[in-house]
Amino acid sequence: MSAAERAYTPVAAPRRPSLRSVPARGSRAPRAPFVVLVLLVLGVGLIGLLILNTALQQGAFELGELQSTTDELRDRQTDLADRVAARSAPDALADQAARMGMVPAEDAPTFLELPRSAPADAGGAG
Template sequence: MSALWAPVAPGQLGTGELETGERRTGADRRTGRLRAVRTPAGRLPRAPFLLVLIGVFGLGMAGLLMLNTTLQNQAFASRTLDRQATELAYTQADLENQIDVVSAVPELARRASELGMRANPYPALLVVPSGKVIGPAAPVEGDELKSLIVYTPAEIAANKAEAKAKAAAKAAAKKAKAKADAIEAKAKALQAAKKAKVEAAKAKAAAAAKAKAEAAAKKKVATAKKAATNDKTTSTKKKATTSTAAGHG
């Protein structure tokens, strides 16, 4: 140990304490005697303090980074959930609109018509749960109240197709009938022409027969006239001969 001596004036330390922390006695205060002080304690090395400070700073930065990352992830998740909530709200509104449309009276009438149900102008009431029927139950044909029938697009298309098919069938039948009439008229014309040809042939044959008969009659008449002329000539000759014979006699 090294001893350091320094004069200390009375009252210099204020409370009478030395730098070493010892309390001075009354005699020392009076005489102003010097005493040896202890060697001051050595300072702590700076490297561990810096390492601890760097570690604390690194841990703080890592914690801050993790906190920032966690907050960003939570913000992304929150935005995603908000977007999903908005989409679900729109989906819910769309479904509610669809429910309103489906539950509307015209839509119910259309669905009933699609299922083959028709309005009954003579309804009967069924009492539940007894099952008693009030009023006369009468079946319907389906066309009693045509104004209340709501046709679906498929039924409208089917009705149009059926009407088109009927019109096409009617036009085809009309065309076939016209063709049959034309064929029949042609057959009748051919038959009439054939009949006319036969009649013309008959008329020609009759005319030829008539001409032949007339020619035969004319020939017969001519023959008769010739025979008569011959007879007359013979008679004249006979008379002449008789007269001549009488004159000679």
């Protein structure tokens, strides 16, 4: 074959490779660790809420007991104050004095006036 023939001979078109589907890459991060992390965070949160709720309920019970004790002590204080007031009344004091053998004074009380003593010399005795 001469150069002229080679120049005019049809050239075969370059062969194109056939197309085929490429499998999807595993570019996504695995889901299992993320799901475990989310469940762990939710579990810790629920346990924390349970502990907080338990502590609040315990405080409420203690508060109720303290209020009950306060009410009892307030009632006792009122009762004792009433008893003191009843025993401090003039007629109650007179009855107690009569039971002890005391008698009322016949004369009005008199006050004694004592003479004042002269102040002692600061220089000492002579």
